[in-house]
Amino acid sequence: MAELVGNVLVGQSGGPTAVINASVAGIVAEALNHECIEEIYGALNGVLGILQEDLIDLAAESQQQIRALRHTPGAALGTCRYKLKKQSDYERVLEVFKAHNIRYFFYIGGNDSQDTADKISKLAQQQGYELRVIGVPKTIDNDLPITDHTPGYGSVVKYTATTIRELACDHEAMGQGDLVSIVEVMGRSAGWIAAGAALAKRRDHPHDPPHLIYLPEIPFDQAKCLEDVRRVLKREKFCMVVVGEGLIDADGNYVAADAATDSFGHAQLGGAGDFLKELVETNIPGVKARLAKPGIIQRAAAHAGSKTDADEAFLAGQAAVQAAIKGETDKMVTLVRGDTDHYTCETGLAPLAEIANGVKKLPREWINEDGTSMNFQFLRYAQPLIQGEVAVPFESGVPVFARLDKVRVDKTLPAFVA
């Protein structure tokens, strides 16, 4: 493989996570090791920044700031949900790449983003422009195929399990067989996050909270739910319910859908928790229902992040650069679990085309017969992903996060016209 000399461009896309910046840190740290890489640029706001030639010089950032990315939530480069629509958009991307001699493109994102990366790569090949494109997985939803899990998932689940344990202490003190606590968690099309709440249970304590988990994978049945809650309240001081936002009924409709959809055509959800609260309060006399809806807090909670997750996000960034240097392109880094009892994780590669627009569902066989709890197969899968705590530095009582200088790269092209 001939050495490809040129510049790196990194972009972040889709919803932020607690660890997406750790992947940027991994890319920058690794890129600095390779002489064939001349400049390390970041695209502001994903593909939007590429179209608009809004690039920053990541090598100009201080090492402290790059290191601080390893515990900083959000997406330090900015992100977008913009979908490249027209052929001319893709051509503009390539124009920008050529103008800045971008030869290595690393795109950190979920399904849609890997699709975008794939299309950019294909167009470069058609045009005979030598470009190596490697995707880096990212999504709290854990729904990318092939990779064992996705960076971002471990942290959101650690936050959720931590929160459930804390809420349980509160409810244990307050409940008198009449308290239903509902926690609505994210997860549009799969129940990975809701399932992860099961990690709050102690080993061999199946009656620990959360008592009921309602997943998008299991069509929601109101009568059964009310029966479930009544059964728990007979046994426990309180009933803790975790519900995924994407809960659907037997007809496949969201139990609480909003009319709005996002720019990818996904329904914007919200309200499954409110729906359950109403259901329980209306139908079980004397019950007090309490709803917690952490919303975006859960994916931003770096202070409660998983060290395993943050380290793997960094590793995925490093591996992307290493693969590209070796001549790989049109692939996404995957996380590959070792098959020993002791958890180990290495990286692999998978074709972007196989990742793009794929969805990994929570296996039905990891959900118990009752449809409201997870079995040992799930716990064995998820437990290693939340191990270790990210050390976030505090100053004056609040966490301190990276703030990039974002030194702009000079524009050389005419302005982008959408």
Added chain:
Amino acid sequence: MAELVGNVLVGQSGGPTAVINASVAGIVAEALNHECIEEIYGALNGVLGILQEDLIDLAAESQQQIRALRHTPGAALGTCRYKLKKQSDYERVLEVFKAHNIRYFFYIGGNDSQDTADKISKLAQQQGYELRVIGVPKTIDNDLPITDHTPGYGSVVKYTATTIRELACDHEAMGQGDLVSIVEVMGRSAGWIAAGAALAKRRDHPHDPPHLIYLPEIPFDQAKCLEDVRRVLKREKFCMVVVGEGLIDADGNYVAADAATDSFGHAQLGGAGDFLKELVETNIPGVKARLAKPGIIQRAAAHAGSKTDADEAFLAGQAAVQAAIKGETDKMVTLVRGDTDHYTCETGLAPLAEIANGVKKLPREWINEDGTSMNFQFLRYAQPLIQGEVAVPFESGVPVFARLDKVRVDKTLPAFVA
């Protein structure tokens, strides 16, 4: 002062906090130092447990568990919102005290609880039963009079400020001048918690998030709110709004009230955040509003607790015992701030009657002219209360909290009939 030999009873009351158990730990640790104290009992579920003679032997708990109370949220003894109503209830309390030779009663709670403690104390005096009653302050609401602040407040505010900083990282990546993020925080009658969100701002960065804080102290004006939000969105990528649940309109009505009231006659709130979300989305075209409603998560978030707060809660428990041993009764421990620039905190005492049912409002002069931000006087007051991080031990990726054995004290009285 003649030495009073007898037993201790500790109770917890009202809504739990992240540090109410630290006060129990302080009481137990201090009580063990005094020979005149023979047994150390805990009342399960506050006055309810006293009425029902449900007492546990706190001296039988392991030292590890008592120490673990210093980082355990909830209320380890259980709590209640039960209000003693009839004279016969108070007489029953005293009967239980006599049956178990309770000579020292420590009640950890807010306004209503201190009122209860006061009435128990008065009845004991009337009956010539020697009893020393010392209240220990507790409430996330920070609304008790006389004491500089209340244990529980620092932790809820540290959690809130931490969360705002993290959300800001996420929104900074996503916002394009069209994102309004609403965080609804607790605070029934005063805006102390909402105000505390201002601690997320860096010093001398008044434009840092949260951009707008709506407090129950300032009558809510819809037109002004919409103007506020529009102004921020012109300047920033996103507008972060913190709203207290007890928001009221110019007529003094809750902007989003529920019909229900709790057993003390307080309105059960909720919905101020939903109200704002609706208001903004309906009136500002193209704006996306996101609501986070951490609910009880915020007061249970021990993993994000303030060390200063937890230490002061422990100190207040110790001070209660020391005061009672010295012969004090019918008082509540207060936190007294030193008048030097460097923050110091000692304990004092104030008559229960002056605490009971009093409410400390957020001073109007600590709120800026605009009514939506806090000035340096508030920041100088609140900043010291969130310093330091509580070290919560993690096992298998989740925090581990105290679990008391709760060895029951034998009952000697006929069952309580309400």
